[in-house]
Amino acid sequence: MSEYVVEAKHVCKSFRGIKALDDVYFNLKSGEVMALLGENGAGKSTLVKILSGVYTRDAGEIYYYGKQVGHIDPQVAQELGVAIIHQELNLCPHLTVAENIFLGRELTSSGLLSDKEMNRQTAELLEKMDLDLRPDTIVGDLSVSKQQMVEIAKAISTNARILIMDEPTSALTSKEIDFLFATINKLRNEGCGIIYISHRLEELKHIADRVTIMRDGKYILTSEFSDISMDEIIANMVGREIKEKFPRIELNRGKKIFEVKNLNAGRMVRDINLELYEGEIVGIAGLVGSGRTETTRAIFGADPKESGEIILDGKKVTINNPRDAINAGIVLVPEDRKKDGLCTRLSISENISLPNLDFLCDKLGILSSKKEERLVNKAVEELQIKLADVQADAASLSGGNQQKIVVAKWLARNSRVVMFDEPTRGIDVAVKVEIYNIMNDLKRQGIGVLFVSSELPEILGISDRIIVMCDGRITAELDRNEATQDIILKYATMFENKIQSTKEA
Amino acid sequence: MDLERKNFWKRVITKRGMGQVITVTFGLIILCAVFGVINPIFFSQKNVGNLLRQIAPILIIGIGQSYVLITGNIDLSIGSVVGMSCMLSATLMTKGTNPWTAVFITVVCCLLIGFVNGVLVAKFKLPPFIATLGTMTMARGIAQIVNNNYNTDSIGDAARGFRNFFYYGSTLGLYNAVWIAFVIWFIFNFILGKTRTGRHIYAVGSNIDAAKLSGVNIFSTTTKAYLVSSFCSCIVGLIICATSGMGTMDAGNSYEMYAVAASVIGGVSTLGGRGILLGTVIGASIWGVLQNGLQFAGAPVAIRNIVIGIIVIVSVLLDIVVRNDKLIRRKGLMASAKQKGAENA
Amino acid sequence: MDLERKNFWKRVITKRGMGQVITVTFGLIILCAVFGVINPIFFSQKNVGNLLRQIAPILIIGIGQSYVLITGNIDLSIGSVVGMSCMLSATLMTKGTNPWTAVFITVVCCLLIGFVNGVLVAKFKLPPFIATLGTMTMARGIAQIVNNNYNTDSIGDAARGFRNFFYYGSTLGLYNAVWIAFVIWFIFNFILGKTRTGRHIYAVGSNIDAAKLSGVNIFSTTTKAYLVSSFCSCIVGLIICATSGMGTMDAGNSYEMYAVAASVIGGVSTLGGRGILLGTVIGASIWGVLQNGLQFAGAPVAIRNIVIGIIVIVSVLLDIVVRNDKLIRRKGLMASAKQKGAENA
Amino acid sequence: GANQTPATGNEETPANTTNNEPAGGDNKAADEKSIFLITMDQMDQHWVNVDAGCKKAVQELGNVKYTWLAPDVKDDAKQIECINNAVAGGADAILLAANGPSAVTAALEEAQKAGVKIIYVDSAADFPGEQTLATDNTAAGKTAGEEMRKALEAKGITEGKIGIVNVNAATASVVARETGFRQAFEGTKFQILETQYSEGDAAKSKDIAANYITQGCVGIFGANEGCTVGVGNAIQEAGDDVIGVGFDKSDTILELIKNGYLLCTMAQNPDVMGYEGLKSAVKVLNGETVSPNYVDTGVTVITKDKL
Numbered sequence A: 001m002s003e004y005v006v007e008a009k010h011v012c013k014s015f016r017g018i019k020a021l022d023d024v025y026f027n028l029k030s031g032e033v034m035a036l037l038g039e040n041g042a043g044k045s046t047l048v049k050i051l052s053g054v055y056t057r058d059a060g061e062i063y064y065y066g067k068q069v070g071h072i073d074p075q076v077a078q079e080l081g082v083a084i085i086h087q088e089l090n091l092c093p094h095l096t097v098a099e100n101i102f103l104g105r106e107l108t109s110s111g112l113l114s115d116k117e118m119n120r121q122t123a124e125l126l127e128k129m130d131l132d133l134r135p136d137t138i139v140g141d142l143s144v145s146k147q148q149m150v151e152i153a154k155a156i157s158t159n160a161r162i163l164i165m166d167e168p169t170s171a172l173t174s175k176e177i178d179f180l181f182a183t184i185n186k187l188r189n190e191g192c193g194i195i196y197i198s199h200r201l202e203e204l205k206h207i208a209d210r211v212t213i214m215r216d217g218k219y220i221l222t223s224e225f226s227d228i229s230m231d232e233i234i235a236n237m238v239g240r241e242i243k244e245k246f247p248r249i250e251l252n253r254g255k256k257i258f259e260v261k262n263l264n265a266g267r268m269v270r271d272i273n274l275e276l277y278e279g280e281i282v283g284i285a286g287l288v289g290s291g292r293t294e295t296t297r298a299i300f301g302a303d304p305k306e307s308g309e310i311i312l313d314g315k316k317v318t319i320n321n322p323r324d325a326i327n328a329g330i331v332l333v334p335e336d337r338k339k340d341g342l343c344t345r346l347s348i349s350e351n352i353s354l355p356n357l358d359f360l361c362d363k364l365g366i367l368s369s370k371k372e373e374r375l376v377n378k379a380v381e382e383l384q385i386k387l388a389d390v391q392a393d394a395a396s397l398s399g400g401n402q403q404k405i406v407v408a409k410w411l412a413r414n415s416r417v418v419m420f421d422e423p424t425r426g427i428d429v430a431v432k433v434e435i436y437n438i439m440n441d442l443k444r445q446g447i448g449v450l451f452v453s454s455e456l457p458e459i460l461g462i463s464d465r466i467i468v469m470c471d472g473r474i475t476a477e478l479d480r481n482e483a484t485q486d487i488i489l490k491y492a493t494m495f496e497n498k499i500q501s502t503k504e505a
Numbered sequence B, C: 001m002d003l004e005r006k007n008f009w010k011r012v013i014t015k016r017g018m019g020q021v022i023t024v025t026f027g028l029i030i031l032c033a034v035f036g037v038i039n040p041i042f043f044s045q046k047n048v049g050n051l052l053r054q055i056a057p058i059l060i061i062g063i064g065q066s067y068v069l070i071t072g073n074i075d076l077s078i079g080s081v082v083g084m085s086c087m088l089s090a091t092l093m094t095k096g097t098n099p100w101t102a103v104f105i106t107v108v109c110c111l112l113i114g115f116v117n118g119v120l121v122a123k124f125k126l127p128p129f130i131a132t133l134g135t136m137t138m139a140r141g142i143a144q145i146v147n148n149n150y151n152t153d154s155i156g157d158a159a160r161g162f163r164n165f166f167y168y169g170s171t172l173g174l175y176n177a178v179w180i181a182f183v184i185w186f187i188f189n190f191i192l193g194k195t196r197t198g199r200h201i202y203a204v205g206s207n208i209d210a211a212k213l214s215g216v217n218i219f220s221t222t223t224k225a226y227l228v229s230s231f232c233s234c235i236v237g238l239i240i241c242a243t244s245g246m247g248t249m250d251a252g253n254s255y256e257m258y259a260v261a262a263s264v265i266g267g268v269s270t271l272g273g274r275g276i277l278l279g280t281v282i283g284a285s286i287w288g289v290l291q292n293g294l295q296f297a298g299a300p301v302a303i304r305n306i307v308i309g310i311i312v313i314v315s316v317l318l319d320i321v322v323r324n325d326k327l328i329r330r331k332g333l334m335a336s337a338k339q340k341g342a343e344n345a
Numbered sequence D: 001g002a003n004q005t006p007a008t009g010n011e012e013t014p015a016n017t018t019n020n021e022p023a024g025g026d027n028k029a030a031d032e033k034s035i036f037l038i039t040m041d042q043m044d045q046h047w048v049n050v051d052a053g054c055k056k057a058v059q060e061l062g063n064v065k066y067t068w069l070a071p072d073v074k075d076d077a078k079q080i081e082c083i084n085n086a087v088a089g090g091a092d093a094i095l096l097a098a099n100g101p102s103a104v105t106a107a108l109e110e111a112q113k114a115g116v117k118i119i120y121v122d123s124a125a126d127f128p129g130e131q132t133l134a135t136d137n138t139a140a141g142k143t144a145g146e147e148m149r150k151a152l153e154a155k156g157i158t159e160g161k162i163g164i165v166n167v168n169a170a171t172a173s174v175v176a177r178e179t180g181f182r183q184a185f186e187g188t189k190f191q192i193l194e195t196q197y198s199e200g201d202a203a204k205s206k207d208i209a210a211n212y213i214t215q216g217c218v219g220i221f222g223a224n225e226g227c228t229v230g231v232g233n234a235i236q237e238a239g240d241d242v243i244g245v246g247f248d249k250s251d252t253i254l255e256l257i258k259n260g261y262l263l264c265t266m267a268q269n270p271d272v273m274g275y276e277g278l279k280s281a282v283k284v285l286n287g288e289t290v291s292p293n294y295v296d297t298g299v300t301v302i303t304k305d306k307l
């Protein structure tokens, strides 16, 4: 009976009539890493949120250590020895590292906070994790990957017997991922049960003992990791077979479309030079925080530039804000669709037409709803966006379809250069392929495609040329034939002389 | 798919707060019926005309506030700009300026306040609550200083045309003030619903970062909303000046709150991105009907306050319960322009 | 590690708005110096004692508002609760209730309003601006209704002890009102800085989701902040009742805005998560010194309004410029740093 | 409907009519007159007393449907709305306490066109009414000033600073009081300081008065009830020999006078305004003429020995 530290049976959960979990079964043993897999919206996060008391289940039984548990809230979960690292960063930016780590379970002596003791214990913990951080640093001042490490430290510090990690690696650097895996292995050996959620299937071979697969809110299967092949995993996640994970089309390189010369913008964009040609996709690889996003934003005019030239079809263009870029024909599909891509309270149709109002409006600025309808319908059709009504709020779509909307709004206009920043992040395998096909279409039409990604397999699979960035600089430009994961990683970690860079910072 | 079709009506109702508008319209009808029963005079032709004229100023400032709220900001300076407009125009007229020149100068000065609001909020990223709290205090100071800390004398007979135009005259059986409100509503409703600027205003309020990256000029859009708000306040100031035939320094006191109440009751979200001006009409009407009807019903001010407080809370509560809206997040009003976007994530 | 030591001061300054506090302290000193030069009476012992007593109520409501602002909300009901407290206690006393029983009943009633605010904001998720706008109107209605829409008569000689305790008496050379403000400041400063509740208040304001997921009880934390605010307003209402010896229905009018101004000038962020009560002391002092000093300098009201408006804007602007808007930007970064997958909002 | 026994002020909410029926016109008796009292706001004791005077007259005369309307706060535009509402509500006559002389004139013109008779109580507007029953505020202010000057001179003080705590600069009646008060000191060596405004808030008035005392003022004038209470409290506390003179009569003020902290207050006669005003209104409606056109209801200087 108590073979499982966690067991969930017949768990159901609906959000406003939409079933997120439908009769789900799940179990976890102590001393193992259970990988929880599934497409976007499969219900993984919902399941672990129910286990950790963030959401309350509509129905079903949950057993901890063989005993049935009724009501669960975050505090109860904590008492049960459950710690969770959420998919979203969950830190208080105004509080210090130590304050965050002890939030909700502050140490007190006779009712007073013992900040000294908390700082001391935090310092110890950070030391153990080999993190170069002070406990009294304000979290808001840290980089995203450091913040993620603080979250991990927070989870570990609870001495939890059940540790849940919902996509912990999506914001980490490779050094930190190595450390994380080492920690996971150590905790497993100490008898901790770990639930691990990730879309990066290649990570699994380093840590996973068993896998549970979910699809459309339903439980599909549980298996020993060694008993199941990657293709089977994918087939079970998607519900059908994906023939080609990276569809590539071969074209001859045409004339030069676009050139960036000596672009500088802050510490993360230093002396960037790059070129785009017709009939090719250029990938930008690099670790998180290497300045790729900032480079695309600087080109697009979203952030101010210090110096540099941008040349489009042989003509120099001045770009001071996104509108200049859009008018010139350079567009950006931003990396964070919720933050930068979508107006979730506007309709799908309004989102698609937003950047295209210039040609949907007459001289007086009055909108033509006919033109708008035509444009939106065309975009929806071309991208095969699954929706019932273009007047629905964009928030009502699933993540993959939301991402398609973000892409669609740019494809409706005749652009010369389309920059994609992490277009597949957090998106499941099937939609990924559709996004690659969109990029291929653009390539076929002779439009310049710049493609930023942190996932090396897709960079290698889709791009024709690969630019590697590290610390705000371009460290290499590789042809796809000469590029391998190892070579890219070598350049991606080619930091400038360490000591010098510390001083500089 | 099926599920999504089933939700069609829900979606219509959710869209920009249309549902809230429908709900409160029923509320308005019930309210009118109740007041009509309590006192039949409520429905007399005279009182209806009168009532409409009382709703007009609330509606006009409501339109301005709605614009600003839809961009996700707030304008606390409305009441003071009303006072400033009233004092400025009256002072100029008593000093012998031609009424229409005075109106022109007043409009320009009020728009300046709107522009300052826009600059502080969209350029310097001040939280709109603070920025407009500052300009609110300053504009009241200006209202006091223009005539040396005194109310003006009567603007006199030369301004008869001005007074008739803005308040006392009537056209086709409706008071001019009502026409003015209608024209303003018509124009700004059109702009909000049918033009690029309107679309941009919704986009900025819904997600400022996404709007920026879609090529929307945040500064100009935000500033336009504040200009509309100041313009509306200015018109109300002129109406008050026409109504009373003089400038009073404390005219428009706390009108900004009435404007928020009218907008919010009508389904405009204080978090930005949601609301339609039709709702503001209903919200302002509820406000006006309450004031008028409670007075006829003989309710003391205290009861009036309690009823209004309850209605403000209940109307928003109802909206939240009906839509079970997860989008409603806290801090909406307080966040600076820059911060807003992140709230959506 | 060298780097980090170099950043030590930066950290001190950034931490919870300490930097802003230092900046405005200089501002306060300059202000005092200027007023002292204009009119040496400003520094007379009598005036200093008086000035402190004039600052006391602003500081007390500022403390309440700061608590609420730090949780990322706002309390617009402060002024009305002041009025309600003043009327309630005075009415009870004129009806012959023992002053201390009256005080007790008044405190309980005011805390009820705070509780309602907490429920509306934290349970029903109403935008705090709307929720407290509603309770503001209602509390004013209650203030008006308790004595049947009239100001009360004199609370009489039986209340002499009450009046001395809250206002007229002095202890160790300082007026009691100042002591009350000090004690309240001391207690609430301690709670905010040294207890779990305080820590949770910062956490809720900094990132409500993170706080919730860390096991912080959002409802109780938010409600506690609103209770503090109502309690402080209640005390100020009692002080006002003691000052004038009667209940006035419009006591405390627009005090909520003074409270926002005092907090914000003192570096409390309207976006939540940042601010210390030391700042509120400075903010309230600036406010009080301006009111007092400008009277001695003989400045007309209009100028005072303009000066105060400018100071509110400049102090926040300064803060944003000095900090280069860092935390605000970071907060945006935080919320979206990790992809949220396909979750629908 | 028959009139009920009028309730005492404390049990009656001010906007209630004195008879049971709703303030409708449809069901009023054939010759019943509908008379509205419109004041500046509902807050001050002053208006309650005007109302009480009206009610007394209504009780004596009978056959009058009487309603008190008032805006929630003092505001010209809101008072105009009240006038419009009264006209729409079928008023035969309005007793009006005008916020300011010119603000309401156009609304009154409209009312007159609708056949409504206008009688001013407390303060008149620049529009011909049937009668005005009011305090001459300038004269009363001057009386206040003279009382203060006499008291100062009696103490042998002929120069020094004098402070004025006023409501605001926007209300005509209080501005007139200030004007009158200043007139009383013309040609003396007294220096009248910059007026401070407290919105009639007793606590704010107290702060202002305390600051005046610190500045060394020998006399302070409070222009309405709230201001006067504040002045009295400040003097009581300072214990200095400052002469405080005020306006209006309330329990708190009388107590301050009794204890010697205020020299005197200018008590108006609001009940007379209401009582006589309502009687005149009925006369006018019965086709009689009323005279004189202006009735100064006068002020009573209430000093300690008159209590």
Ligand SMILES: Nc1ncnc2c1ncn2[C@@H]1O[C@H](COP(=O)(O)OP(=O)(O)OP(=O)(O)O)[C@@H](O)[C@H]1O
Binding pocket: A015, A016, A019, A020, A038, A039, A040, A041, A042, A043, A044, A045, A046, A047, A087, A398, A399, A426, B326, C340, C341, C342, C343, C344, C345
């Ligand atoms: N708070 C919520 N309100 C409404 N719907 C929700 C909410 N959270 C999740 N859902 C819905 O429940 C379903 C499951 O979502 P969940 O986040 O569990 O998926 P997931 O497997 O974690 O996906 P991803 O890999 O993208 O993180 C989705 O359809 C999602 O839209």
Ligand SMILES: Nc1ncnc2c1ncn2[C@@H]1O[C@H](COP(=O)(O)OP(=O)(O)OP(=O)(O)O)[C@@H](O)[C@H]1O
Binding pocket: A142, A143, A144, A145, A268, A286, A287, A288, A289, A290, A291, A292, A293, A294, A295, A335, A422, A454, C329, C330, C333
């Ligand atoms: N608005 C901002 N304010 C402060 N720091 C920022 C901001 N945006 C990015 N950073 C920091 O700058 C560094 C570079 O980030 P950037 O997003 O350019 O890298 P990237 O290579 O695109 O990484 P990613 O894969 O996360 O997109 C990171 O350490 C990030 O934390």
Ligand SMILES: [Mg+2]
Binding pocket: A044, A045, A046, A087, A166, C340, C341, C342
């Ligand atoms: Mg998830």
Ligand SMILES: [Mg+2]
Binding pocket: A292, A293, A294, A335, A421, A422
């Ligand atoms: Mg990036």
